[in-house]
Amino acid sequence: MAKPPSDDAKGPRFSRRSFLKTAGAGAAVSTLAGGVAESAPQILGPDAVPLTLKINGAAKTVTVEPRVTLLRALRNHLDLTGAKEVCDRGGCGACTVLLDGEPVCSCLMLAADAVGREITTVEGLGTPEKLSPVQAAFVECDGYQCGFCTPGFVVASTAFLNKSKKPDPSIDEIKAGLAGNLCRCGTYGRIFEAVQKAAKATAKPAPARRG
Numbered sequence: 001m002a003k004p005p006s007d008d009a010k011g012p013r014f015s016r017r018s019f020l021k022t023a024g025a026g027a028a029v030s031t032l033a034g035g036v037a038e039s040a041p042q043i044l045g046p047d048a049v050p051l052t053l054k055i056n057g058a059a060k061t062v063t064v065e066p067r068v069t070l071l072r073a074l075r076n077h078l079d080l081t082g083a084k085e086v087c088d089r090g091g092c093g094a095c096t097v098l099l100d101g102e103p104v105c106s107c108l109m110l111a112a113d114a115v116g117r118e119i120t121t122v123e124g125l126g127t128p129e130k131l132s133p134v135q136a137a138f139v140e141c142d143g144y145q146c147g148f149c150t151p152g153f154v155v156a157s158t159a160f161l162n163k164s165k166k167p168d169p170s171i172d173e174i175k176a177g178l179a180g181n182l183c184r185c186g187t188y189g190r191i192f193e194a195v196q197k198a199a200k201a202t203a204k205p206a207p208a209r210r211g
């Protein structure tokens, strides 16, 4: 049986560490060269460092090497496995989480860069007992087959609806809003139906006009 990917699975350890050290050192040099040497940038690593991340409203401390992505910190170190690792290069959206309310590919950012930001994973949107409106709509519309892409779609759909605030977004608007997410099972029709259903459930009615 294939072993799950570890933090060491992709690429040579040396190069990413070297990049971080070089980037940090370069920033320090340019800051000094510009005569603005108020405070030297912090250089992390190469060994593991403790990072405190705000995830689903709670502060969690994780000790990881600075080269570890947010996705791997969540999955391999914090037991939050909702976000999925599929392409590991920003091409499929399976790893989508919210960062300060904006959808991001957690495979494309370092955990260290998420310090101080509000991270919301699919686990933070609802619970099995109390599903979020988007989660409930996916269930009601049968918006999945294998389900592997579903957490990413649920998070991206939540971000889309939070921004759109429309009770009746068009299919084209939904397609554009979810353009970063791929479903290899091709369940798009039902996914879009679920988003339309959740839009009706979550959109706030416009305030009544006075006078």
Ligand code: FES
Pocket: 084, 085, 086, 087, 088, 089, 090, 091, 092, 093, 094, 095, 096, 105, 106, 107, 108
């Ligand atoms: S796993 Fe991050 S975009 Fe595919």
Ligand code: FES
Pocket: 143, 144, 145, 146, 147, 148, 149, 150, 182, 183, 184, 185, 186, 187
């Ligand atoms: S339901 Fe299988 S990849 Fe989307």
